[in-house]
Amino acid sequence: MSDLDAIQIWRGDITTLGVDAIVNAANSSLLGGGGVDGAIHRAAGPQLVEECRLLGGCKTGQAKITGGYDLPARHVIHTVGPVWHGGTQGEPELLADCYRSSLNIARERGLRSIAFPAISTGIFGYPADAAAQIALRTIAEELHRTPDAFESIVLVCFDERAEDALRAALADLQAGNAR
Template identity: 70%
Template sequence: MPVVLEIHRGDITRLDVDAIVNAANSSLLGGGGVDGAIHRAAGKELVHECRLLGGCKTGQAKITGGYELSAKHIIHTVGPVWRGGDNGEPELLADCYRNSLEVARANGVRSIAFPAISTGIYDFPTERAAPIAVRTVREVTGQHDGAFERVLFVCFDDATQAAFDAALAE
């Protein structure tokens, strides 16, 4: 059965999915935006587990418990900072989605929610990020038929939702 790809508007920390993805910084110890919101919602135990992981490189992904969230797991990935697009940013962004899904699959995650990775303070243009996200998720879930039931793209504003709507329609 093919995976269901959905757009969700709202707070990623409140979703009832197996895992949510955190657009983290390389320390994994919390920050601004979605990263800070996830850390606040999950509770203090998350920082303790993240300290044990020793950080994360751009494009890679690591998993922790979900603690006080409805989600059982948090998959932390570090997106690229936009520097014009000629410094490997598109490939690194695709790696974020690919590696998050591989970590999810290895841990039995069937439903997962992604924020728009790197489109906040890392300045990756949303209209360029959304097609990369959707294409990569379709590619990976297609390679693992039946491993995933649902993938949500969580959008925080009209522009992000419009970009993901357009990418899903392609």
Template identity: 70%
Template sequence: MSAPETIRSDVASVARTRFTVALGDITKLPVDAIVNAANSSLLGGGGVDGAIHRAAGPDLLAECRSLNGCRTGQAKITMGYRLPARHVIHTVGPVWNGGDHDEEELLAGCYRNSLSLARERALKTIAFPAISTGIYRFPAEPAAGIAIRTTLAESKDGAFEEIIFCCFGDDMAALYDRLLPQMLSGA
């Protein structure tokens, strides 16, 4: 992992998959794929979506135009272009509307479908942002729990070498630092 990333936790897990919490910029990670918390158009936006599009360059936008958008909970894959990551997996997280509109299942679908695309392409190292916790207002602790539970369940087959939870801020990294070991011990 290149600077300015900081590894917060590096915990070995079941089935040979290493789970890592990192603090920093997901666009700097030299992994097989980074996951983009995209909007349904896939044409860029704010937050991590905008940062990924800026760092990848205009070819990413051109490829995304050919994908005809993406539904909430689903995922699509592109090349990484100017990013150190070889691929970008774009997933559309749910907007939080109080929790009574299938938000939890849709968020779990983001992680499941992203890992399914990675598995199909034999990608071994994947980095996730905290999907839906920014402008989509999904509460951080339940979102982190869903992220960890879903990636643990989807990685039991040993298909992945490393899954990174890349957090932009200290509070989110501290949350993953606390939850990840607890959930790994129960896996």
């Protein structure tokens, strides 16, 4: 069994997944916003924003955990991805930090299944292909480092473009050609 066997790619609504934790591609306030962030906040109910108010925000590349409230997921891990500025302002490392920080929180809490959206690829403008390569490479590194920590890591795609980018990145990684 390879480290990559825990990874699944799924197109659909992340708020419907009954995993230990879903990851929210949040803004730094953690108080809700557009895209997946708004969808998660709406689905979780008002208790989520109440708990998020107590967290004091979150810096880019870091992550914080809350309850899942009305979601099927038991927890929400909020991470703030970088805004794309052409890749010259540390965006690749900050994006990798989002995945690493989220997985570290999940591992520390003993959470075995986690679902990620395509962090920073919406209104933050990160190119889907580059973001997918970083996501898969970072997750693979973490799985290799702690191979028994996770049963399932689901990469959730909202549309065909994101799904194609993730499938291509996973194929590259499996072939040993990760960029």
